[in-house]
Amino acid sequence: MDLQVRSETLYFAWRNTKLRVGLSVVLFFVALTFIGPLLTDYAPYDYVGPAAQPPSPEYWFGTTIFGQDVFTQFVMGLKATFQVGIIGGGLGTLLGILIGFTAGYRGGLVDEILNIFTNIVLVIPTLAILLIIAAYLEVRGILTESVFIGCTAWPWAARAIRAQTFSLRTREFVDLARLSGMNVWRIIMTEIAPNMMSYLLLVFILQFGGAVLIAATLDFIGLGPTNAVSLGLMMNNAVLWGALLLGMWWWFIPPGLAIMAIVGALYVTNVGLDEVFSPKLREM
Amino acid sequence: MRRYFGRKLLIYVLTFFLAVTIDWLIPRFMPGDPVQTMLSRAALHAEAREVMYGYYVRAFGLDVPLWQQYLNFWNALFHGDLGTSVYLFPQPVVKVIMRAVPYDILLLLPAILLSWFAGNHFGAIAARTRWLDNTLLPVGYILTATPYMWLGILLAWVFGIVLGIFPIAGAYSFELRPHLSGAFLASLLKHWFLPFASIFLVKFGGWAIGMRNMIIYELESDYAHYLEALGTPRKLIRKYAFRNAILPQITGLALDLGVIVAGALVTEVVFSYPGIGYLILQAIQNQDYFLIQGCFLFIIIGVLLANFAIDIAYVIVDPRTRLGMTGEGA
Amino acid sequence: MSLQVEELTVYYQTLKGDVRALEEATFRVADGEIMGLAGESGCGKSTLANSLILLKPPMRLVKGRVTLDGEELPIHDMERMNSYRFERISIIPQYAMNALNPTQKIGKIIADLVRWRQVDFDDILPELKRRLDLVHLSYDVLDMYPIELSGGMKQRVVMVLSTLLNPSLLLADEITSALDVSSQKAVMEMLVSFRGWEFVRSVIVITHDLSILYQVADSILIMYAGQLAEKASTVAIIRAPRHPYTRMLISSLPEVGVKHAERRLTGIPGTPPLLLNPPEGCRFRERCPVAFEKCVDVPPFIQIEPGHFVACWKEFETNARA
Numbered sequence: 001m002d003l004q005v006r007s008e009t010l011y012f013a014w015r016n017t018k019l020r021v022g023l024s025v026v027l028f029f030v031a032l033t034f035i036g037p038l039l040t041d042y043a044p045y046d047y048v049g050p051a052a053q054p055p056s057p058e059y060w061f062g063t064t065i066f067g068q069d070v071f072t073q074f075v076m077g078l079k080a081t082f083q084v085g086i087i088g089g090g091l092g093t094l095l096g097i098l099i100g101f102t103a104g105y106r107g108g109l110v111d112e113i114l115n116i117f118t119n120i121v122l123v124i125p126t127l128a129i130l131l132i133i134a135a136y137l138e139v140r141g142i143l144t145e146s147v148f149i150g151c152t153a154w155p156w157a158a159r160a161i162r163a164q165t166f167s168l169r170t171r172e173f174v175d176l177a178r179l180s181g182m183n184v185w186r187i188i189m190t191e192i193a194p195n196m197m198s199y200l201l202l203v204f205i206l207q208f209g210g211a212v213l214i215a216a217t218l219d220f221i222g223l224g225p226t227n228a229v230s231l232g233l234m235m236n237n238a239v240l241w242g243a244l245l246l247g248m249w250w251w252f253i254p255p256g257l258a259i260m261a262i263v264g265a266l267y268v269t270n271v272g273l274d275e276v277f278s279p280k281l282r283e284m
Numbered sequence: 285m286r287r288y289f290g291r292k293l294l295i296y297v298l299t300f301f302l303a304v305t306i307d308w309l310i311p312r313f314m315p316g317d318p319v320q321t322m323l324s325r326a327a328l329h330a331e332a333r334e335v336m337y338g339y340y341v342r343a344f345g346l347d348v349p350l351w352q353q354y355l356n357f358w359n360a361l362f363h364g365d366l367g368t369s370v371y372l373f374p375q376p377v378v379k380v381i382m383r384a385v386p387y388d389i390l391l392l393l394p395a396i397l398l399s400w401f402a403g404n405h406f407g408a409i410a411a412r413t414r415w416l417d418n419t420l421l422p423v424g425y426i427l428t429a430t431p432y433m434w435l436g437i438l439l440a441w442v443f444g445i446v447l448g449i450f451p452i453a454g455a456y457s458f459e460l461r462p463h464l465s466g467a468f469l470a471s472l473l474k475h476w477f478l479p480f481a482s483i484f485l486v487k488f489g490g491w492a493i494g495m496r497n498m499i500i501y502e503l504e505s506d507y508a509h510y511l512e513a514l515g516t517p518r519k520l521i522r523k524y525a526f527r528n529a530i531l532p533q534i535t536g537l538a539l540d541l542g543v544i545v546a547g548a549l550v551t552e553v554v555f556s557y558p559g560i561g562y563l564i565l566q567a568i569q570n571q572d573y574f575l576i577q578g579c580f581l582f583i584i585i586g587v588l589l590a591n592f593a594i595d596i597a598y599v600i601v602d603p604r605t606r607l608g609m610t611g612e613g614a
Numbered sequence: 615m616s617l618q619v620e621e622l623t624v625y626y627q628t629l630k631g632d633v634r635a636l637e638e639a640t641f642r643v644a645d646g647e648i649m650g651l652a653g654e655s656g657c658g659k660s661t662l663a664n665s666l667i668l669l670k671p672p673m674r675l676v677k678g679r680v681t682l683d684g685e686e687l688p689i690h691d692m693e694r695m696n697s698y699r700f701e702r703i704s705i706i707p708q709y710a711m712n713a714l715n716p717t718q719k720i721g722k723i724i725a726d727l728v729r730w731r732q733v734d735f736d737d738i739l740p741e742l743k744r745r746l747d748l749v750h751l752s753y754d755v756l757d758m759y760p761i762e763l764s765g766g767m768k769q770r771v772v773m774v775l776s777t778l779l780n781p782s783l784l785l786a787d788e789i790t791s792a793l794d795v796s797s798q799k800a801v802m803e804m805l806v807s808f809r810g811w812e813f814v815r816s817v818i819v820i821t822h823d824l825s826i827l828y829q830v831a832d833s834i835l836i837m838y839a840g841q842l843a844e845k846a847s848t849v850a851i852i853r854a855p856r857h858p859y860t861r862m863l864i865s866s867l868p869e870v871g872v873k874h875a876e877r878r879l880t881g882i883p884g885t886p887p888l889l890l891n892p893p894e895g896c897r898f899r900e901r902c903p904v905a906f907e908k909c910v911d912v913p914p915f916i917q918i919e920p921g922h923f924v925a926c927w928k929e930f931e932t933n934a935r936a
Binding site: 116119120122123124125126127128129131132133135136156209213214216217220221222223232235238239244245247249252253255256257259260261262263264266267268271 | 294295296298299302303306307310311422425426428429430431432433434435437438440441444445446452539541542543545546547549550553554561564565568569573576577579580583584587588591
C-alpha cells in the first residue's frame with residue numbers, strides 16, 4: 001500500500017459515519033474497563049452495603065440481593081468480556097487463518113481433507129461441545145473459556161479465508177514469486193497476507209463479537225469462569241436469585257445492555273470498515 | 285445431485301462419529317478422573333449407586349482395554365442406552381430427554397422458520413425503501429447483537445412482571461395437566477409466546493440484514509445491469525435478485541443452526557421452559573453428567589437432521605445442484 | 615437519420631468532486647453505419663456508450679441531447695428510457711458471459727424479457743429459433759441454464775437476445791476483449807452479418823483495440839481523455855489521420871490487420887490526465903508534439919473534409935493556410 005492509497009483510506013475512514021459511531025461506542029466501553037476499577041473501592045463479590053438497593057449516588061448501579069455493588073461487578077465483567085473477545089476471537093481468527101490459508105494455498109488433497117474437517121466442526125453446534133467440556137472442568141478461568149471458544153469458532157473464518165486465498169493464489173504476483181523460487185511461507189507472508197490484511201481485520205471483529213456472545217451464553221447457563229465475574233454470570237445470578245420477580249432491573253439490565261452495545265457497535269464498525277476498504281461500497 | 289448428497293452424508297456421518305467419540309472421550313481424559321468424582325459427588329442413595337455402577341461396567345467397562353470400552357460405548361448407544369439420570373433417578377436419560385424434545389420442537393421450528401421468512405421479506409423490502417432501510421439497518425444490527433437471554437429477560441420483565449400480560453415460567457399453567465382442551469392449549473400458547481418472541485426477534489434482525497445486503501449485492505451484479513440496460517422493469521429485476529439472494533440465505537440457515545440452538549437453550553433457561561436447554565441447566569446444577577452427555581448427543585442429532593432437511597430444500601430451489609454443476613454449500 | 619448526439623456532457627459524481635468523463639460530444643452515426651469507438655481505457659468511451667442507454671447515478675447528465683431516428687431520447691429519465699431500451703437501442707455488454715441470470719433457464723429469461731414488451735413468447739419463438747440457428751446454436755439452449763453453456767455460447771445467446779426486437783442502434787461494448795484472435799474475428803463478422811440480416815440498423819463498436827475495427831467498421835471515432843479527437847471513415851483514419859493523437863496511435867501499430875495488444879495504445883509517451891481536475895483546453899496537449907499556445911483553449915470538433923471531423927488547433931491552422 002503506498003502513501004496515497006493509505007491516506008485515501010484514512011480519508012474515507014474519517015468520513016464514514018458507521019465507523020465513527022461504532023468505534024466511539026467500543027472505545028467508550030474500553031475506557032470504562034480501564035477507568036471503572038479506579039472509581040470503586042470494592043471487590044466484585046464484597047458485601048458492601050444494604051441488599052437490593054436501586055441505583056443511588058453511593059451505589060451507582062445499585063446493589064445485588066446480597067448487597068454486592070453492581071457497578072463493581074459490571075466494570076470487572078466488562079474486562080472479562082474484552083478478554084474473551086480478544087483471546088477467543090483472536091485464537092479463532094488465527095486458527096481460521098492457518099487452516100484457511102493452508103487449504104486455499106495448497107489445494108488438492110490437503111484442501112479436501114481440511115475442507116471436510118472444517119465442515120464437520122461447522123456442523124457441530126459450538127455450544128454443545130463447550131458445554132460438555134466445561135461441565136467436566138472443575139475449575140474454569142476466563143483464559144480456559146476463551147481458548148475453548150477460540151478452538152471451536154474458527155470454521156467459518158477458515159472457509160472465508162480459504163476462498164480469498166484461492167482467488168489471490170492465482171494472481172500474477174504470486175505466480176511470479178513462486179517462479180522466482182520463494183518458499184511457501186514467504187510467499188504467504190509477503191505476497192498474500194498483505195493483500196488480505198483488511199479482510200482479516202473484518203474477520204477478527206466478527207470473531208470477537210461471536211466469542212463475546214458465546215461466552216455470555218456459557219456463563220449464563222452456569223458454565224462460565226468459576227473464579228471471576230463476567231457479564232453473563234451477572235445475568236445468571238440475577239435470574240437465579242429472582243431479580244425479575246423483585247423488579248431489580250438495575251441488576252440485569254446493565255450487563256446485557258453492555259454486551260449488546262459492544263457487539264452491535266462492532267458489527268456496525270465492521271460494515272463501516274468494509275465500505276472504507278472496498279471502494280465500490282463507498283457512499284457517493 | 286448424487287455427488288452432492290453423497291458428500292453431505294459423508295460429512296454428517298463423520299460428524300456424528302466425531303461427536304460420539306468426543307462424548308466418550310471427554311469424561312475419560314479430563315483431569316482428575318471425573319468418572320470417580322461423578323460417582324462420589326452425585327448425591328445417590330445406595331440403590332442408585334449400584335445401578336450406576338452396573339451401567340459403568342456395562343457401557344464403560346472400566347476394566348477392559350480402551351478400544352473395547354469404546355466399542356461397548358457404541359454398542360450401548362445403538363441399544364438406546366445413554367445411562368440413567370442421577371437427578372431424576374431412576375429414569376433413563378433417553379426417556380427424560382424424549383419428554384423435553386417436543387417442547388424444543390414447539391419452540392424452535394416456528395421461531396426459526398418464521399424469523400427466516402419474515403426477515404427475508406422484510407430485508408428485501410428494506411433494500412428498496414430508503415426510510416425503511418435507514419431504520420431497519422440499525423435496529424437489525426442491535427437485534428443480532430443482543431444476547432438471547434438478555435432479550436428474554438427484558439421481555440419477561442416488561443411483559444411478565446411490569447405489564448403482567450404473559451406468564452414467565454413453565455410450558456403451561458401449573459394448575460393444568462396436559463390434555464387436549466381449549467384451556468390447556470391457550471395456556472400452552474401463552475407460555476410459549478415470550479420465549480418464542482425472544483428467539484424470533486434476535487434471528488429476525490440477522491436474516492433481515494443478510495437479505496438486504498444480498499439483494500443489494502445481486503442488484504449490482506452483471507445480470508441485473510444487463511436487464512436494466514434492456515429496460516426491464518425494476519419489479520422483474522427484483523424478483524430475480526430475490527430468488528438468487530434466497531440461496532445463500534438457505535445456506536446461512538444451515539450454518540446458523542448451532543447458534544440458534546444455543547440461543548434456544550438459554551431462552552429456555554430464562555423462561556424455565558421444559559426443553560433440553562432447561563434440562564441442561566438442571567443437569568449442570570445437579571452434576572448429572574449422563575444427562576449432559578445425552579443432551580449433547582440429542583442436540584447433535586437434531587442439528588444433523590435439520591441440516592439434511594435444509595440440503596434437500598436447497599436442491600429443490602437451486603437448479604444448479606441438480607445438474608451437479610456447483611459445489612455451493614458443500 | 616439514425617443517431618445524432620449533440621454536446622453530450624456527462625460527469626461522474628464522487629466525494630472528491632466531478633470526474634469529467636465526457637465533454638461536449640457531438641457526432642452522428644448514419645443509418646446502416648458501423649462506427650468504431652476507440653481510445654485508451656478511461657478515455658470516456660464506455661461513459662459515452664452507457665449514457666446512451668443507461669445513464670444513472672453516479673453518472674450525471676450535464677448537458678446535451680441525443681436523437682434517434684428523429685426522436686429525442688429521454689436519456690436522463692431512467693423510467694421513460696425503458697420504452698426505448700431493447701426495442702430501439704440495445705447493448706451487448708462487456709460482461710456478456712455473465713449477463714444471464716444463473717438460476718433461470720435461458721428460454722425463461724427471454725420469455726420474461728419479451729412479455730414485458732407485449733410480445734408473446736410463442737409468437738416470437740420461430741424467429742428466435744431461426745436466429746439461434748444462424749449463430750450456430752441449437753435451440754436446446756432455451757431449456758438450459760447459463761452455466762451449462764460455454765462462454766462463447768453465452769455471448770452468442772446474448773447477441774441474439776439483445777437484437778431480438780430489431781433495434782435501430784446496437785452498442786457492442788468491448789465484446790471481443792475476453793476472446794482469442796480467431797473467436798474475435800468470428801464475433802466481429804457475426805456483428806456485420808447482423809446488420810446484413812437487418813437485426814440491427816446501426817452499430818457502435820466500443821473497443822480499446824483499433825485492429826479489430828479494420829475489417830468491420832465503416833467509420834472510427836477516436837476519443838482522448840473525455841474529448842472527441844477525430845472521426846472519419848475507417849480508410850481515412852488509417853491512411854490519413856489528422857489529429858496528432860490518432861497519428862501516434864496509427865503509427866504505433868506495426869501493420870494493419872494484425873491483432874494488437876492493449877499496450878500499443880498506451881505505448882505513447884506520457885499518461886492521460888486525471889479527469890477529476892483536467893487541464894483547460896485540449897487535454898492531449900501535454901503529450902502532443904505539435905502543441906502551441908492556442909491549445910489552452912478547447913478546440914472545436916469540426917468537419918474539415920466531407921465526413922472527416924477533427925478537434926485540433928494545429929490542424930485547423932494548417933488547413934487554413936493550405
